Amino acid sequence: MDDKPNPKTSSESSERLFSFGVIADIQYADLEDGYNFHGNRRRYYRHSLVHLQGAIDDWNTQSSTLSCVLQLGDIIDGYNAQHKASETSLELVMNTFQKLKVPVHHTWGNHEFYNFSRDYLTNSKLNTKFLEDQIAHHPETRPSENYYAYHFVPFPKFRFILLDGYDLSVLGVDQSSPKYQQCMKILKEHNPNMELNSPQGLSEPHYVQFNGGFSQEQLNWLNEVLTFSDTNQEKVVIVSHLPIYPESSDSVCLAWNYRDALAVIWSHECVVCFFAGHTHDGGYSEDPFGVHHVNLEGVIETAPDSQAFGTVHVYPDKMMLEGRGRVPDRIMNYKREKALHF
Numbered sequence: 001m002d003d004k005p006n007p008k009t010s011s012e013s014s015e016r017l018f019s020f021g022v023i024a025d026i027q028y029a030d031l032e033d034g035y036n037f038h039g040n041r042r043r044y045y046r047h048s049l050v051h052l053q054g055a056i057d058d059w060n061t062q063s064s065t066l067s068c069v070l071q072l073g074d075i076i077d078g079y080n081a082q083h084k085a086s087e088t089s090l091e092l093v094m095n096t097f098q099k100l101k102v103p104v105h106h107t108w109g110n111h112e113f114y115n116f117s118r119d120y121l122t123n124s125k126l127n128t129k130f131l132e133d134q135i136a137h138h139p140e141t142r143p144s145e146n147y148y149a150y151h152f153v154p155f156p157k158f159r160f161i162l163l164d165g166y167d168l169s170v171l172g173v174d175q176s177s178p179k180y181q182q183c184m185k186i187l188k189e190h191n192p193n194m195e196l197n198s199p200q201g202l203s204e205p206h207y208v209q210f211n212g213g214f215s216q217e218q219l220n221w222l223n224e225v226l227t228f229s230d231t232n233q234e235k236v237v238i239v240s241h242l243p244i245y246p247e248s249s250d251s252v253c254l255a256w257n258y259r260d261a262l263a264v265i266w267s268h269e270c271v272v273c274f275f276a277g278h279t280h281d282g283g284y285s286e287d288p289f290g291v292h293h294v295n296l297e298g299v300i301e302t303a304p305d306s307q308a309f310g311t312v313h314v315y316p317d318k319m320m321l322e323g324r325g326r327v328p329d330r331i332m333n334y335k336r337e338k339a340l341h342f
């Protein structure tokens with residue numbers, strides 16, 4: 001018996017402005033079940049596609065109020081590269097997403113880079129930047145081509161920002177490029193291990209190869225967009241594969257320079273929530289500035305008899321995550337002075 005509060009009934013549905021879907025770490029591969037690196041979490045590589053189909057069926061029944069779906073990265077598993085199945089697996093997952101009646105925004109995670117180069121991704125269906133909003137007369141709010149990030153408006157007065165957590169990374173970058181050298185230097189300065197994926201003995205265990213960070217250029221752009229949103233009394237939702245708030249995440253999974261991203265966000269009023277994937281176990285915390293950090297439970301580690309996705313219902317004073325399966329419901333109030341008056 002599910003005794004979670006039902007977001008549909010615990011608030012006046014007439015107040016609801018719009019809704020959006022969230023899903024993370026599908027990591028599909030045409031493989032038998034396996035385990036994570038530590039061998040303590042089962043991974044359901046094939047069944048992840050069935051979970052995705054179930055989520056899409058559910059979202060399609062609510063498509064009159066649903067504005068979009070946010071896919072938080074790691075859409076196919078790195079094993080596909082070893083089996084030379086990256087393109088066929090991506091095709092299969094994208095064909096499934098084709099059945100969704102609303103737009104999907106794709107975030108890029110480490111497994112995207114195990115399968116594809118950044119150039120390939122830029123020219124693929126995983127690049128959903130064509131859905132971006134361009135703000136006339138504010139060129140400073142346009143992202144550069146050096147990273148994969150953009151913002152869009154799913155509903156008036158709500159701006160969503162998709163961030164590139166692998167902007168600073170040794171993944172997906174040409175090894176002969178200056179950027180690779182720069183990122184390898186950052187990684188090695190913080191991680192003296194021979195195996196750069198290992199956090200063993202590190203005081204900052206998130207400096208591992210399977211993570212990345214945000215360039216100053218991207219953070220400056222984020223600052224400009226948030227300044228615009230503050231000025232225009234918008235509410236902002238940020239999406240990234242990598243989490244940035246230690247209280248909501250496994251310490252190994254954080255973005256390299258998560259503190260820099262938090263500093264930018266905390267210098268603005270407008271940010272309501274930050275959605276991330278990557279950790280698979282999920283997590284949640286409201287930070288001291290009233291930003292709700294949600295790390296979504298990963299599809300790949302979700303047993304066939306459960307589910308892992310959510311629908312977020314947006315109200316003038318709060319967002320309510322309606323979780324399915326192992327994703328819990330969450331009520332995310334805006335700070336009192338942040339409530340919108342329609």
Ligand SMILES: Nc1ncnc2c1ncn2[C@@H]1O[C@H](COP(=O)(O)OP(=O)(O)O)[C@@H](O)[C@H]1O
Pocket residue numbers: 036037038110111195197198199200210278280
């Ligand atoms: N402690 C560790 N030591 C060495 N390699 C690791 C360690 N943890 C993870 N890895 C490697 O890092 C990569 C990502 O790990 P994985 O558990 O598959 O994470 P995820 O699928 O959540 O991104 C894999 O190639 C894995 O083998």
